[in-house]
Amino acid sequence: MTIAINNLHKRFGKNQVLKGIDLSIDEGRIYAILGPNGSGKTTLIKSILGMVIPDKGEISVLEQSIKKGWKYRKKIDYLPQIANFPPNIKVKELINMIKDLRNAPSTEAELIQLFGLEPFLNKKLSTLSGGTKQKVNIILTFMFDSPLIILDEPTTGLDPRALIRLKELIQKEKTNGKTILITSHIMQFVEETADEILYLLEGEIYFKGSIQKLLEQTKQTNFEHAIAAITTGSHA
Amino acid sequence: MLKILKYSFYDLIRSRWSYVYFLFYLALGFVLLFLNNDVSKAVITLMNVIIVLIPLIGTIFGVMYYYNSREFTELLLAQPIKRSSIFMGQYFGVAGSLTLSLVLGLGIPFVLYGLLRSNAIFDFSLLLITGAFLTFIFVGLSFVIAISNENKIKGFGYAVLLWLFLAVVYDGLFLMSLIVFEEYPLDTFSLVATALNPIDLSRILILLKLDISALLGYTGAIFKKFFGTDLGFLISIAILLLWTILPILGLRYKAGKKDF
Secondary structure, X not given: OOEEXXXXXXXXXOEEEEEEEEEEEOOXXXXXXXOOOOOOHHHHHHHHHOOOOOOEEEEEEOOEEOOOOOHHHHHEEEEOOOOOXXXXXXXXXXXXXXXXXXXOOEOHHHHHHHOOOHHHOOOEHHHOOHHHHHHHHHHHHHOEXXXXXXXXXXXXXXXXXXXXXXXXXXXXXXXXXXXXXXXXXXXXXXXXXXXXXXXXXXXXXXXXXXXXXXXXXXXXXXXXXXXXHOOOOOOO | OHHHHHHXXXXXXXXXXXXXXXXXXXXXXXXXXXXHOOHHHHHHHHHHHHHHHHHHXXXXXXXXXXXXXXXXXXXXXXXXXXXXXXXXXXXXXXXXXXXXXXXXXXXXXXXXXXXXXXXXXXXXXXHHHHHHHHHHHHHHHHHHHHHHOOOHHHHXXXXXXXXXXXXXXXXXXXXXXXXXXXXXXXXXXXXHHHHHOHHHHHHHHHHHHOOOHHXXXXXXXXHHHHHOOHHHHHHHHHHXXXXXXXXXXXXXXXXXXXXX
């Protein structure tokens, strides 16, 4: 089991975001975390990363409780939702900085070529377009070799070519035996990449299972419609 | 922590504002020495400027840096780095680069003037040491305020209010209480009240070293009796240290509990 979550609760002020999440993530599979806006997807991910501190509950990553720990993050590559980078440094400097901070072998040259980022290496991050920033974000995430990859809205702003590259990259990492968590609102992307769906609703896990199971339960033939229909009956 | 410190420090050293701050002190140092032609007098004038300006700059730089580097902080939080290291690194980066601007900016003109051969070297060193203390104290306080307030405007407001209180309002309240209670013995009260405010404490420390406490009258004599001794001096430094450490502890505590 790569990640085990037990009775996770989190509230922000009056807003109870997570209401007792129990979850186990197995090794070598791709999980898509879905749910309407504000259902707690990002909070769940940030709790796993230790950026959000849970009110109650246990999280363990690779058989290790994450409480007060930070070394376990060496095993995680995380792609944040909105690529907020320090504006005044160059792409190359940012890549080198993260490499220096993580102090692990990396394969950025390959990825830079894959996404065609060579012309941007000496540009400041504030001058880049949203899509290009997202490519930098992807490079920073995939350049290390960690067993767990967490992608928060990885497709944002990408052009079709880059999107295909990203999908190939995800498949490649899967064949390398990595565990991947993805959140996305692009259902076609989820359908193509994910092995298993986790549907969050109002801070609880409403559905967990394969796409096939989801289609059977909702009696739909189309994945997008199945997701839309998931909350209209009692299927979980 | 050292890596974060390195990046924050370089980031700031390259920024325009560090140069402005450095050049300001450089110009101030040259002008004062040139106009006064007397190191001791220059130190007094410098003290008056520094004692108010350092806390203000420390506060504003600290708050601005914290809010401006929020993106960078979030990026770092997902990396395998200890949380407290991130914030400590940034804190020491800001406070360190400001202190460097101060020491170099004032140090260069004084060294060129021939400070090393004059008697004022101790007064001058004390000025720089208290300056460094004030920088670390106020950057620390501003970091604590910034981390406690998500809202930039609020954080900025509280930080400036804190500066205003310690630099201006506190003295006013202090003087008023001296006048209101003038019929009571106020020696201990004024000693304690001075020691509790890092700005006042720094001012008194420097003034007493400059041997102009005669100007302060009777109270000055009491101050001299307390702060002028080695013990008093040590206590003052200890209080300044305490003022430095408390915000750092506060920052660590807040950083450990915050959600990003």
